[in-house]
Amino acid sequence: MKDEITREDRVDALGGMGCKRKRVEDARFTQGKGKYVDDIKLPGMLFGDFVRSPYAHARIKSIDTSAALAVDGVVAVLTADDLRPLGLHWMPTLAGDKQMVLADGKVLFQGQEVAYVVxxxxxxxxxxxELVEVEYEDLPVLVDPFEALKSDVVLREDLVAEDGSLPDGAHGPRKHPNHIFTWEVGEKEATAQVIDSAEIVAEESMYYHRTHPCPLETCGCVASMDKVNGKLTLWGTFQAPHAIRTIVSLISGIEEHNIRVISPDIGGGFGNKVGAYAGYVCSVVASxxxxxxxxxxxxxxxNLMTTAFARDYWMKGRISATPEGKITGLWCEVTADHGGFDACADPTKFPAGFMNICTGSYDIPTAYLAVDGVYTNKAPGGVSYRCSFRVTEAVYFIERMIEVLAIELNMDAAELRRINFIRKDQFPYQSALGWEYDSGDYHTAWDKALKAVDYDGLRAEQAQRVEEFKAGKTRKLMGVGLSFFTEIVGAGPVKNCDILGLGMFDSCEIRIHPTGSAIARLGTISQGQGHATTFAQILASEIGLPADSITIEEGDTDTAPYGLGTYGSRSTPVAGAATAMAGRKIRAKAQMIAAYLLEVHDDDVEFDVDRFAVKGAPEKFKTMKEIAFAAYNQAIPGIEPGLEAVSYYDPPNMTYPFGAYVCVMDIDVxxxxxxxxxxxxxxxxxTRINPMIIEGQVHGGLTEALAVALGQEIAYDDMGNVKTGTLMDFFxxxxxxxPNYETDYTVTPSPHHPIGAKGVGESPHVGGVPCFSNAVNDAFRxxxxxxxxxxxxxxxxxxxxxxxxxHG
Amino acid sequence: MIPAAFEYHRPKDMEGVLSVLAEHGDDARVLAGGHSLIPMMKLRMADVPHLIDLQDVGGLGGIDVADGTIRLGAMVTQAEIIAHEGLAKAAPILREASLQIADPQVRYMGTIGGNVANGDPGNDMPGLMQCLDATFTLVGADGERQIAAREFYQAAYMTAREDDEVLTGVSFTVPSGGYAYEKQKRKIGDYATAAAAVQITRDGETCSGAAIAMTNLSDTPIFSDAAGAALTGTQVTDSDIDAAVKAMLSDIDPTEDNRGPIEFKRHASAVILRRAIARAWSRA
Incomplete structure (x- = not known):
């Protein structure tokens, strides 16, 4: 046995930042002991279920609920007519549009909610x-956004004035009844001029297909109205419980203090559980x-057919370069299929999310982006599926354009990236489309990646394979997929990021108990990310108490401080920062207590791992545990009893994680x-908080990237029927x-984040999709x-x- | 995905099964592993007012390899088929095919009887049974009868089984020669994009007999007599295989679905059959 406890031992005992702490959640998740919304059972609880439209576009002639109501055990059948007097037959969407809760005279997509049976x-x-009889009159169906912009068929009569004119939408003028918005960023004329006069120009059109986040647990809720005390409790699969509380209050008229929203354990979200759905509204009304x-x-x-989809972007790009490969301009035009209602989950000022990160990791002096949102007869949504707002689309776009430009230049795509990367000394970097990249060292990461996979060796092998193929010796081609991505996460600064007017700050409240353990509550909500593990690690390092002695609690709006929830990799950049800042407030007070106990001046003690010690006399110290107790049992002049802190963190900037991926693929032609x-x-x-959780996140994100790149889609036929509505067909x-994933890392801390962390949950998805896709494309180059x-x-x-x- | 209400029957013997079937006719269906029927019921595509669970009915299990014949009770699971060493030795194609059906959890429940009786064109066992020239045993009110697997399938979910009959087992002669079950699928748990079952016997350098059946390329499994005949008597050269593939292609009738258009399925089925023949021949 060692006789002396070293400083290292004390650091290890905390289980703080940087250690591979085992996930505290896993004890219940791996044993089937999680408590999800469907596990909630209340006395006398009723069940709701929807009558849904089999048609993608139809007028509703009549709804006959009498046969359904005659069934023993049926309590109510709600239709739009029942919700109309309450003003709840439509609800606002996160994108500034409105959406039918129950079909109000017509349906706009297959699966749309028509009636709610209780x-x-x-x-x-x-x-x-099955017994609710709905008479439909089918209408022409629009599943192609380009057709929709030309068609005489009006999908949203509610958005056309009586005189036939088109009132502005939430994001400005509309040019057709089926048009939602045009969003432009960058220098249109200057970019056109640069590209038109360039020696080398590559053009490509690409479709980023519609897919779906498909969390293992589908969406759901339990609404419970207590008529005695007037309080509504709503349990549900909410990625943003506080925002849901505010929305419910705004649309129902129930005062916000009388609403308690609880997100219990959530079985994956990936963006699918950000929005508000008809099921929530109908359940509340029914209760x-x-x-x-x-x-x-x-x-x-x-879930697959109706709650929020992702992607569905038709992108047209032009990129110009010098003959040596230096990129001079980028043009991107997007036609975005939003379905029947605009229910995208984006910050208000960004109708196409952060698509303007589409200049990627490259120093592109001139760029222009235009996005047109379009209504079609498909389900609404447009959420960020394991990515920050529309960042997968942006990164896919630029990483494909780079490959196409490499072909145009007859240049190696890895080298083309290298000569265009933003250099380390250019950070903070102002992009042509308006972002300030916080930090990066792309060249180092790229070199490390290429060396790790023996890039030159791979290319030599590939060339040999092509020869063998041409000689008839093999029927398999080899693709080397490259991608270098920069994410933009951590939405976001309140000055330009809000959802429904709610600033996208986040929060943490900490209470230290007298015996030196603690509880911290946050405005975020884990859906499997491991917040209870990692946030405790941040705090352990900040306040010197062991992570195992810190409970992390999220998801109950009655107890947690207000926050905007978990999506877009914002938990660590925003709530993680709030946690560190609240921890520092605790530490500041602890310093005063320690100084009092040690009978020295405040400035004469310093924090060291798990204690405050007298400067120059480390043997004189008070541990944080001792300080916690003192906070509750000593009358300290000028200091209030107790040890608590709260921090609301408004990030000064986004964070910009990045990465370098390589995929080697064999293809049977x-x-x-x-x-x-x-x-x-x-x-x-x-900064890496928990390497094991990072690795898990990377594995998960890459797997979802593989899914999207290699087969996962929500496909419609010409009649607007969903062709991929089950897990047999949805990949x-x-x-x-x-496959087996090899993970690696470099560390470039964010200069503006209190602990330098940037967020990682979505990077692998964002970077992975183009990497898999580039491998396929590269095999046939x-x-x-x-x-x-x-x-x-x-x-x-x-x-x-x-x-x-x-094939001969 | 909640099925319509149904009556659940769990008789202890075949007599009990037959009496429920006699009473309710096509309103009743027997349940083996449930992997085809239950999803159909949950989607409300199959309306089954009376569900008869076969679990407690005796005499429907067992793998018997004796006197040159293999008999499998209808309730034998794919997991049991995979685990049975005697069967793997006598008819290794069964293990090779079963390992390509779904995943272990499904294979613990899925049965040979349910797989062949439901008439789902996506199921792997019907084509395999046709390749092996198996005989199905059906029991009804009038007693037992036998029908060849190659005569059993009429259309998707339509078979020669009468509504009041139960398929109780399959039997076939111990196959000889080389074998292969080759299947292309999009992912674990998927039906075949194209699958081929091949048994080939060899006499010196010459193919003395070949049986070829294809899965999920028509609304029934396709036993391609012509494809087998094209190989018989040949040395199974590339051009002989071409002839067999050509014969097979004129027997199948694939439809477009999410696995791809017809053109692709025809191409894939040709590739899969080529590989199956090559592997079977190499083992013959």
Whole structure:
């Protein structure tokens, strides 16, 4: 046994930042002991279920609920007519539009909510749904946004004035009844001029298909109105519980203090659980009407077909360069399919999210972006699926454009990236489209990645494979996928980021208990990210109490301080910062207490791991545990008892994590089957709080990237029928489909974040999608392919090979 | 995804099963592993007012390899097929095919009887049974009868089984020669984009017999007599394989779905069959 406890031992005992602390959540999650919304059972609880439209576009002639109401156990059947007197037949969306809660005269997408059946149990409700008779008159269906912008068919009559004119939308003038907004950023004329007069120009059109976050747990809620005390409790799968409370208050008229929103354990969100859905509103109304609690849980098909989708961006790019490969200009035009209602979850001032990060990791002097939002007969949504707002689209766009430019220049794509990276000395870097990148060291990361995979060796092997293929010795091609991404996360500064007028700050409140343990509550909510583990680590390092002695609590609006929730990798950049800042307030007070106890001046003690010690006399100290006790049992002149702090953190800037990924893929040109031989992922997320959780996040994000790149889509037929409404057809990879991932890192702290952390949960998805896609495209580069769209499932890859004449 | 209300029956013997079937006709369906029927019920695509669970019915299990014949009770699971060493030795194609069906959890529940009786064109066992020229045993009010797997399938979910009959087992002669079950699928748990079951016997350098069946390329499994015939008597050269593939292609009739258009499926089925023949021949 060691006789002396070293400083290192004391650091280890804290389990603070940088250590691979095991996730405290896993004890319950790995044993099936989590408590999710569907685990909530209240006395007399009723169940809600939706009658949904089989049509993508139809007028509703009549709804007959009598047969359903006659079923024993059916309590109510709500239609828009029942909600109208309450003003709840429509609700506001996060994008400044409004959305029908229940079909008000027409339906705009397949699966749209038409009536809400409330019954004694979910089986009766499901039977009664079948008995609601709805008479539809089908209308012409628009599933193509380009068609929609030309069509005489008006999807949203509510947005056309009686004289036929088009009132402005939430984001300015509209040029067609099916047009939602145009959002422009950058220098249009200057960019056109640069590109038009450039020696080298590469152009490409690409479609980033519609997909869906598909969390394992679908959306749901339990609404419970207590008519005695007038309080409404709403449990649900909410990624932003406080925002939901405010929205519920605003649309229901119930005062906010009488609403308690609770997010229990959540089985994955990935953006799907940010928005407000008809199921929440109907459940609240049903509980108010019946006076008992009402549960609503989506099934898998409802989740895939109706709650928020992601992507669906048609992107057209032009990029210009000097013959040596220095990029001079970038032009990006997007036609964005938003479905029947504009329910995108973006900060108010950013109708296309942060798509203007599309200059990527490159020093591009001139750029222009224009995004047109369009209504179609598809489900509404447009959420950030494991990414910050529209950042996957932006990064996919630029990383494909770089590859296309490399082809145009007949240059190696890795080298093209290298000569265009923003240099380390250029940070903070002002991008042409308005962002200030906080920090980065792209060249170091890129060199490390290329060296790790023996990039030159891979290219040599690939060239040899092409020769063998041409000689008929193999039917497999080899693709080397590259991507270098810069994310923009941590929304965000209140001066330009809000959702429904709510500034996107976040918060942490800490209470230190007398015996030296603590509870911290945050405005965020974990959906599996491991907040209870990592936030305790931040605090342990900041306040010198062991992480194991700190409880992290989120998700109950009655106890947690106000915050905007968890999505867009904002928890660590914003709430993590608030946690550190609140911890520092604790430490500041602890310093005064320590000085008092040690009978020295405040400035004569200094913090050291888990204690305050007298400067120059480290043997004279008070541990944080001792200080905590003193805070509650000593009458200290000029200092209030107790040890608590709260911090609301308004970030001065976004954070800009980045990374370098390489994918090596073999492709069977005859079957279109892909085999990922190697995947290397280097992430720089600034200061690393828990390397094990980072690795887990990278694995998860890459797997969702693989899914999207290689097959995951929400596809519609011409009639607006969803073709991929079950997990048979909607690709959710299993362990079998997932390759081994090699993870690596560099550390470039954020200069403006209190602990230098940038966030990592979404980087692997953002960087992964173009990496997988580039591998597929790269495999066919030697045969003349410039670009082929995702998803790269078997038949589409086969078709690419077929179109290139590779099947003889 | 909640099924319509149904009556659950759990008889202890076949007599009990048959009496429920006799009473309710096509309003009743038997349940084996449930992996085809239950999702259909949950989607309310199958309306089954009377569900008869076969779990407690005796005499429907067992793998029997004797006297050159293999008999599998209808309730034998895919997991049991995979685990059975005697079966793997006698008819290794069953293990090779079963390992390509879904995932271990499904294979613990999924049965040979349910797989072949439901008539789902996506199921792997029907084509395999046709390749092996298996015989299905059906029991009804009038007693037992046998029907060849190659005669059993009429259309998607339509078979030669009468509404009041139960499929109780499959049997086939112990196969000889080389074998292969080759399947292309999008992911674990998916039905085949294209799958081929091949058994080949060899006499010196010559193919003395070949049986070929394809899965999920028509509304029934396709036993391609012509494809097998194209190989028989040949030395299974590339051009012989081409002939077999060509024969197979004129027997299948794939439809477009999320796995791809018809053109792709025809191409993939040709590739898959080529690989299956090559592997089977190398093992013959």
């Amino acid at each position: 019954a004694r149990d979910r089986y009766i409700a499901a039977d009664a749904v 108010i009407v019946t006076g008992v609690s009402v549960k609503w849980i989506e099934d898998r098909m409802e 005859d079957t279109g089957v892909t085999d990922i031989r190697r995947f290397y992922a280097l992430d720089d997320c600034g 959710l990879p299993t362990a079998w489909e997932v 030697a045969f003349g392919l410039r670009h082929t769209n995702m998803p790269h499932d078997h038949w589409r890859i086969w078709k690419t090979a077929n179109d290139l004449g590779l």
